[in-house]
Amino acid sequence: MIDAPRSRYQQVADLIREAIQRGDYAPGSALPSQPTLAGKYGINQTSIGKAIALLRREGLVRVIKGKGAYVREIPPISRYAVTRYAEAVRESGTARGAFDAEMAQRGHESRTELVQWGETVAPQVASDALDLTAGAKVAIRKRHMHADDVPVQIATSYVPWELAKGTAIAEQDTGSGGTYSRLAEAGHTVERFTETIRSRMPTPEEADFLRLDEDQPVYDVLHTAWTAEGRAVEICVHVMPTTQWVLHYEWPAS
Amino acid sequence: MIDAPRSRYQQVADLIREAIQRGDYAPGSALPSQPTLAGKYGINQTSIGKAIALLRREGLVRVIKGKGAYVREIPPISRYAVTRYAEAVRESGTARGAFDAEMAQRGHESRTELVQWGETVAPQVASDALDLTAGAKVAIRKRHMHADDVPVQIATSYVPWELAKGTAIAEQDTGSGGTYSRLAEAGHTVERFTETIRSRMPTPEEADFLRLDEDQPVYDVLHTAWTAEGRAVEICVHVMPTTQWVLHYEWPAS
Incomplete structure (x- = not known):
């Protein structure tokens, strides 16, 4: 049983997740804006939005309306x-x-x-x-x-x-x-x-x-x-x- | 501390949930179509969609793309x-x-x-x-x-x-x-x-x-x-x- 290949936004979510785990984005800090992340990872903003949504479902980031995405303060x-x-x-x-x-x-x-x-x-x-x-x-x-x-x-x-x-x-x-x-x-x-x-x-x-x-x-x-x-x-x-x-x-x- | 008043779609979700629990909609059966439910409960289809989405999150119905919503077969x-x-x-x-x-x-x-x-x-x-x-x-x-x-x-x-x-x-x-x-x-x-x-x-x-x-x-x-x-x-x-x-x-x- 082979899992479906990971789509582009999932791969970018993997990279952002690793960056958070390495501490590149510190607990409680704001992630860069979606346009900035889109430029950095070379995908469009829709896909960045899907990557952020995935990390949000995992509890790794918190999205505050009108403000952006923040890294979780406290690990599980x-x-x-x-x-x-x-x-x-x-x-x-x-x-x-x-x-x-x-x-x-x-x-x-x-x-x-x-x-x-x-x-x-x-x-x-x-x-x-x-x-x-x-x-x-x-x-x-x-x-x-x-x-x-x-x-x-x-x-x-x-x-x-x-x-x-x-x-x-x-x-x-x-x-x-x-x-x-x-x-x-x-x-x-x-x-x-x-x-x-x-x-x-x-x-x-x-x-x-x-x-x-x-x-x-x-x-x-x-x-x-x-x-x-x-x-x-x-x-x-x-x-x-x-x-x-x-x-x-x-x-x-x- | 008073909870916010329940919105219309939440009230309709309550009614559908009760109908499922009473057995009006049997385990495994298809719910009526969204237009039919909208007519029955007197709200628009967007609100019916939100009510179904809420019941889906609770695990009470399963939504199959292109087919509709089905009542859960097995209780928890x-x-x-x-x-x-x-x-x-x-x-x-x-x-x-x-x-x-x-x-x-x-x-x-x-x-x-x-x-x-x-x-x-x-x-x-x-x-x-x-x-x-x-x-x-x-x-x-x-x-x-x-x-x-x-x-x-x-x-x-x-x-x-x-x-x-x-x-x-x-x-x-x-x-x-x-x-x-x-x-x-x-x-x-x-x-x-x-x-x-x-x-x-x-x-x-x-x-x-x-x-x-x-x-x-x-x-x-x-x-x-x-x-x-x-x-x-x-x-x-x-x-x-x-x-x-x-x-x-x-x-x-x-």
Whole structure:
């Protein structure tokens, strides 16, 4: 089975990709204009446009209307699901510890903005996953996460209000060890995690924060924390541009 | 934070999506022509085109050039990474057992076509993951997988040739228990699995088999089998349309 020969615009996309990887075009910098690139690579502007579109789909450049194409600031980030929660508990007393540890290991400055917390009506994803009746209350924690000031993730966690009320889970600062420690203190020790991964297009709000176009997909990772009794006591929905993240899992062969 | 109001074409996409989910438009059937839909929903053909494009991005319809839009045949398939290998060993004596069990549970007929097997030069993904020198030999097993005759996955596994040669791993039929049993018999018992998930655009060959357009992404799941000594003894690259699959993982909280 032989792949079709690469067309001219794909070959030019290869050259620009290599130039970016070599650092000829630095992270965050503007690519030369399309007429300049057309002259440099000896193809017409339509083909340059197709090459840029291809690199944009790969997440290697970001196209800003009326301004041009910019090189991605942050290379793909690895998320090790199994170890990240352990690290969070070990290295930090706050609920945002997992992301901080992840970024520090990869040499990025992390910044997490808690944009919503406290009591709210459960959205459907939460009432379904936490087995709550429609209209039930939950504690929400919604975070906007940045790597070197680039928005890279929206994470929103939900805990049934009956478990969260009166504890630091409902507060701005969840305290030492974060939500899972507060749940354990209340007798709801988390024994098992599950994650379900979907890809979908971003909502307008997600696209706005994550600087995506409506046709650039995100991972929608539903993280669920279970007790030994099989009760789901917390979920977290992680929304991440698919071209910005690589997801890792591991488990023993039984 | 209020989302922007949904535009007319998005509202029509909602109505068509609901009609598909109700079964008004059956799986695999052709949608009415764009002029017919435009008349039915009272918007112009340009807007109908945008609504169809949105449903196509969601994987709900497939657009065939010169023929029109068709409803997806197979709803999203769940892949439970942690249990699928256990099921495979328990329920089947063949290497294709995991996919068969997965499809049977979900009520689909599975069909797996072994398109390549035996000795070959390791591609870079295999020499990197198996820690082989460039140009080293591997045993390859490349499979095209169908659900109810719809192509849904390409899975290609690689085992270092020095472990595979003279065993059934290099044969068309890997025998009872499949590759992992043959590795165990040779003293390379698999103790642990890792999976790394990326999203990318399909190659022309992948797009052709999976019936995708070049802008419709696939999951590229690198599955690695490790021995207790920390040696990678097998990898499998699973290529799956992102809109066709939902990926599930689980692990104990430590």
